[in-house]
Amino acid sequence: MNTDNLTYSLKERFLRYVQIDTQSDPESPTCPSTEKQKDLGHLLVKELLEMGVTDAHLDEQGYVYATIPSNTDKDVPVICFCSHMDTAPDCSGTGVKPIVHRNYQGQDLVLPDDNTQVLRMSEHPDLKNQIGNDIITASGTTLLGADNKAGVAEIMDACYQLINHPKIKHGKIRILFTPDEEIGRGVDKVNIAKLGAYAGYTMDGESAGHIENETFSADGAKLIINGVSAHPGFAKGNMESAIKIAGQIVAALPFELSPEGTSDKQGFVHPVGIKGHVEQAEIEFIIRDFEDDKLKEHADVIRTITEKVLQQFPGSSYQLTTKPQYRNMKQVLDKHPQITEYGIEAIRRAGMTPHLQSIRGGTDGSRLSFMGLPCPNIFAGEHAFHGRQEWVSVQDMQKAVQTILHLCMVWEEKA
Template structure:
């Protein structure tokens, strides 16, 4: 247990927060710090064909130890952390033999991780938890996945009696800002299929995700003295409010679950002369997704007809539901399910209410379901991960490699 804890803590203490405003890849220079370390570690544990490109994409190979043809499989995780919450000076806390009660993350700020609010905590009673100190995120998304992949490869190298085919691993930057697969060389990776280790709680196994788009609404107003503004002033703030009021109030992240889609406004700023806001559009159903985007266009057209063409809508697709690409090769999901059951993990097959590199990679020709990494409450100060979940994820990776080889015999 201590070995996997030490590796995880080493990774999360390195700030790798990505930046959606940056035009470079990786989007932040500090992501290189962990990327370079990972290259060193992969070489140290004995991986072959270890490489890192100019965009910080890392790949490596564990050669087959069989003399028969076995499908080449891959395991992929991202090393950036979310820009939603600070990742500077991550100071993890280790809670051994968790008693099921409140965990004080930060006494000075009265920040408490409580099972009264986060009920999932109770399923980990008696286990070892790693939490934040209440001032940063933790970074289990997705440094837990990297920890598990590196640890699994190290175990296979040290236990050649476990037979496996060729295994490829890949670590990517900028997944949190939707660019994790943008420069991924699928042809060079040369795997028949892969798995992202980027899910949440133990047991998660996902092969469908949201269709996703981003939108930016820009409103140009006209500032006139309020005492003489009739039929002259165009208040960009008021028009922004009018736009948002037309969106269905029940179709937001806090009011939806399962396969229900939503609109999510995450940034807004404004003055009388200029206002803008950004939102994301999500839906598992392709037709519903297209209707959501059309609603934004319709609102824009309606308000422009009223207020004189003052609104610009920038709408961009980000990624699509990978189910369409994975279902034709559903046996790769079945193998992961079998591996979990062999490790006494109950599979939880459900749609991702988010996205992973795997969604884009599947459309790039690399079918790529998503497997749990073990963390909870990503992107904030209440993030935590049970060490036992990381161990189980590592065991699942090893078992998948073993099962693929056995099925090829």
């Protein structure tokens, strides 16, 4: 079936969704971490029910589940499409004012609520592929939320198309919208048995045509520095400030092992938080690499630096603990090559050149793959995520919807 002639509803959906504040909170122990994420969940359930998706519901942990029944006599494996509803805590998601820049012609895009925020083609190279397209940004004081409400809107529009165009043959399709992906807890409470799917696809990638079957493996690390406190008026020869020790450790981290000093398949050690006082300070790190074995090597770099710095402070000590966060999904996907191959074929049928690549990050699919749902990541069109210059093009989102529809048809054909 030719998907170019469909009437798409995703732009209007996307503009609705991004105005709902769904920022997650890493300091919260609850699931979801913020109740406001359920505001979007309730709206999605309402819209799905109105479409005719009769089992759509939001559970108490903030997950949306829904099913598009099969419309074929073939025995087709159940596939799942997944996106996350939360936005990153790195930048405000309150009061998002989306702006549609129609028929983009390569000009600088000045965001009106803060004219220091300017999208330039030299800084956003994928804008070169957007001439004539409609670009959506925020107004300059918030992120946009295309990560991952672009994916949410695309899946929702795909549901609408599947229900209203029975000529698109497909097996049973499961829909999953998750909370808290941005704080690493997106699938903590997902019910894999309830999903009952053989394969999944997260819609959470960047440029049109991209599909990712490999992510970082990830650990978190916490370094506690125990210093020696003393009255500052009588500190000479006695005080060993944990704050200053922590500062020296951070300053000694090698640039070539930092996010800003690495690219491609290089891993990194990244301090993401620091707090404390004279007697005790704490540094939180994220450790990333495509090879699991290198995670320990990177943690040992922190340990070696700490022990070297502490040679100057004989009364002080430290504890370093590491915790697994997620692992490279390629380890699972390589055992099920057809899942990625069908994704590549769907992108090709949607009129694009497929680009199979690795992602310097993780998705819900990273953990879902190790929970029994092999799950590569497909482009959603989002760019410059987690910041005030985040943007997406309407036409790229339409291509993502077409990719979803072709994926459904490919699985039906191959069954």
